[in-house]
Amino acid sequence: MLRLDELLLTQGDFRLAADWQVPPGARIALIGPSGAGKSSLLAAIAGFYAPASGRVLWDGRDLTPLTPGERPLSILFQDQNLFPHLTLAENLGLGLRPALRLTPGERARVTEALDRVGLTGMGARRPAQLSGGQVSRAALARVLLRARPLLLLDEPFAALGPALKQEMLALVAEVAGDTGATVLMVTHDPRDALEFAALTVIVAGGLAAAPQPTAALFADPPAVLRDYLGHRQ
């Protein structure tokens, strides 16, 4: 279970506070105006960014002393989720062993993961030889192999078209279902939140509010969310 314990992020004028916890296996959308700190919050949970005060806890254990690679999570960025000079199989292999000296059993698992996301037989290709959707699939295959209990998505599908994005979210749901992972997803699109996440965190005005049921939130949006969505909705 993820818990943010009086977490406070600061950088220059920027400030963001969060104090809440997330039920295990939940899928949560982070929504709010740009610059409000959605990505910074993910970066702090992932360990790229030290909080000014407060703690990030996983199952009661303080993650602060852990490096990003040691934390019980996988993260997907907006882009650069694969190393362009390595093949897909090598990129996936990094999820099992960073030194990339794989046993035959581990190699078989890489092949299996490629099959699972619909990239059968593409292990020898490099990212530049793939379409945007295929790159996303490969990154999700690595998430599958790492099998960490928390998955952070920092808009990895923002560059994909609507149909492809939906397909990827469905795949995320599958992967997360397989591993029982909790998912935190940054998004700009209310539809993503409604379709994918039962809970939503509004990040605005220096505060990341506690997760609330998405459907209810959008049925009767509070003022900050109304400002963000605009008046047509």
Added chain:
Amino acid sequence: MAGGAVALGAGALALVLLPLGAVAFHAGGLSLSGPDLAALRFTLTQAALSALISVTLAVPVARALARRRFPGRGLLITLMGAPFLLPVIVAVLALVTVFGRAGWLNSLGAAVGLPPVPVYGLHGVLLAHVFLNLPLAVRMILQGWLAVPSERFRLAESLGFCPADIFRHIERPMLREVLPGALATVFAICLTSFAVALTLGGGPAATTLELAIYQAVRFEFDLSHAAGLALIQTGLGAAAALAAWHLTRESGFGAGMDRPLATRAPGGWRRAGDVLVLVLAGGFLLLPLAALVTRGLPGLADLPWSVAEAALRSITVALLSALIAVSAGLSLALAVARGGPRWLELAAVLPLAASGLVLGTGLFLLIQPVLPPPRLALPVTLLVNTLMTLPFVFRLLLPEARALEAGYGRLAASLGLRGFARLRLLVLPRLARPLGFCAGLAAALSMGDLGVIALFATGREVTLPLLVQQLMGSYRTGAAAGAALVLVSLSFALFWIFDAGGRRASPR
């Protein structure tokens, strides 16, 4: 990783500051009068004139290259990068072959009854410095031209600007930005150029500070005098290096010298002028090298056996110094790119402030009480060559390391990729191309360097550049030209092997 870089940075700082400290400590016996004052004056005069002439001549050449397209243009620009790798002693020998007393030009003059023009003294030093630095100045200024957005030239064209208007509104402001950096860079290089002064200077009228240091160590055995001169040289060198560092943004040997022509090049006499400028510049740069080849090829036959030994010694020093400089430069660049302490950057570029000969003098002072310095001639040469190439390597690798960190730092961290695995799977493959280029550069610079070794070596432990200088000094010009040919071939071969290796290993 970070701890290693900190230790390396501290080591590099110590290796520069300790010799400088020794110099400062021993500096006595300084009489800023007579010969010393003359040396100071000559050093400044020749550096200022060299910078002024090189940069003035470089402007029309750069403009011609910027606005004309012709077959062989790319080759000519590549060639402009070559003098940076050309061992100075080879350039000097090539110039003597053309401009020397028995050279092509004076023979031609004698045939029509002109008195011989000597190549030694101030004009010899200037000639060599312009030959070596004109190409660098051309490349720096050409980059300025190519950095002007093509829209600005198109706008000028749509407004009906004539060439004079273009000069006034576009080219002159650009030159005002670029020229101070080019002047300062060439000035700083010429301030510390030892090999040229050693071979073409000399005598009361043409002795630089560095040459005076060398003479004080080798012939007067007056170390405190040498240290005093070295202290002045350090002050000047540091000030010039600092100025050059601040005034330049581009290093002058980057890629990106090609893009579609931004504007219609003016025709008529301007076209003829550009052709003339390019032919003259090309001739000035290529003729001496051609002369060296014609002179050196027959000389290859009567090369002494010592050439092979000296070559082997030089190659060993070059390879080791390239390996150390590139490893240290990479480690420091990665640490700085990952937000390491700021002083690491200073540690990597500090050697620029000292000259090789000054560091050599300091090391001489440190070693002398313990051991006879000639015993350590090669290790000291290796150390100084490594230190002197470190700033170049660091400066070339830092932007690459920053880009690597920005692009893949978080991904690598999130996957737990670090230590040796990070180096093997991420850093080496992504940076193969710049690493190969840097290793080639460091090896070629070290191979051709004639500085500290002249200060330390007695008799047997000579490197190839020193051997060329000795052969030249004993008037065995044919053998000297042959050995110079061997030296320049080895330097370029080393550069090419590493550079091509890096390109081949690069994933892009």
